[in-house]
Amino acid sequence: MKLLDTLHRWTGGLIGLVLALLGLSGTILLHKGLWIGVPGAGDAQRQDLATVAAATEKLMALPGDPQGIIYATPRLGLHQLRFGEDAGLYANQSGEVALRWGSQWERPELWLFDFHHHLFAGDSGEWVIGIAGLCGLFFVVSGIILWWRTRRTFQLRLWPKRMSRPAIVMHHRDLGIVVAPLLLLSIVTGTMMIFRPFALGVVAPFGPVAETAKALDLPKYKGGPLADRPDFAAMLAEARRRYPAAEFRILSLPRKPGDPISLRMRQQAEWLPNGRTTIWFDAATGKVLGAHDALAMPPGAQAFNKAYPLHSAKVGGLALQILMTMSGLSLTLLGSLALWSFWFRRPKPAKRPVKKTLLAST
Structure with missing residues (x-):
């Protein structure tokens, strides 16, 4: 148990800051729609074919080589239009431009998303976040085991009684056991x-691993070069014919x-906000190459x-939003206080008594 306690403390001390920042940035992103501050952000969603097709044709004809x-x-x-080099714009659902940016640093929701998913470091940042997630999972499980020894002294406090190391450790232990289920949900789904x-x-309990892995690797199709004026309206019409009740979610032009x-859609039974139902069109002719x-x-x-809709509270309505907000804020508080208590409030080593040597007089 002493080894587990040591590993738990060192895990918190070394990874606490990363987990705290991920918790804080994730919590802010949960409520992006409330603070984005762009005209039209609060408009009701329109998914009728005529409106979406007209806006798509208008936006994809803008200068600057839109990517999707x-x-x-x-x-x-x-609607969010993407260009190269992190440039983009927001447009209302009639296709009128509401706001442009030349870099993600001009929009807080974009750089916050990049930080939360990549730590501003691309694939390398993802690896760091993944390792932090695994450490966080160990942190929660070991914390539950260690809490059991001191369960009789349980006291729930939202903030430590004082900023001393014993008070912080007690608060960390008791708050952690209360929010452990929420932290497990956040950490497991994020690491997945x-x-x-x-x-x-x-x-794995839901089906054979090999079958699942094969299904997650979507098919790849090849077609001709991108036409000068692709018929996006015809593509959207074909997609609506195949999936009448599905939402249009992401239109992407070829990368090479x-x-x-590709056109991603979300059927009503899908939890994923952008869906996984996909149709691929030949970039030269607009003909359907395949559908998923x-x-x-x-x-x-x-x-x-x-996993993602649970992690980002895209399902479950206000109730799950509140729970995941509690999870993010708790992770921020637990991570930051663990860092503080480990590095700045560590107990000073006890001084050994100095033996005085008596010199015999001659």
Whole structure:
């Protein structure tokens, strides 16, 4: 038990700051729709084919080589157009530009998202976050085990009684046991999105791992070069014909010659806010190359697709938003105070008594 206690303290001391910042940034992003501050952000979502097609044709004809559109949602009534070098714009659902930016640093929701998902370091940052997630998982499980010894002294406080190390440790221990289920949900679902082997282990009870892994690797299609004026309206019409009740979510142009145009949709039974139902179109002719129905995926893959909506509280309404907000703020508080108590409030080593040597007089 002493070894577990030592590992728990060192885990908190070394990884506490990363977990605290991830908790804080995630909590802010949960409520992005409330503070984004762009005209039209609160507009009701419109998904009728005529409106979406007209806005798509208008926006994709803008100068600057648009790379794709993220369509408006019930929480954010704006389309987001993406360009190269982190440039982009928001437009209302009629296709009128509401706000432009030349870099993600001009929009707090963009750089916060980049920090929360990549630590501003791309794939390397994802690895750091994934390792922090695994450490956080150990931190929660070991904390539950260590709390059991002191359960009789339990006192729930939102803030330590005083900023001394014993008070912080007691607060950390007792608050941690209360929010442990929420922290497990946040950490497990977040780590699932980064480390595929970990995710496959979590969803293994839902079906064979090999079947799930194969289903998560979407097919790749090849077509001709991108046409000068792709018929986006015809593509959207074909997509609506195939999936009449599905939302249009993300339209993406090819990243390199031969890649198709892809359109992601969300069927009503899908939890994932941007859906996994996808149609691929030949970039030269606009003909359908293939389609993927997310609801036909095996149970393990569908369970995996629920990780992000749970992590970001995109399902469950206000109740889950409140719970995940509590999880994020608790992680921020526990991580930062663990760091403080470990590095700045460590007990001073006891001084050994100095033996005085008596010199015999001659």
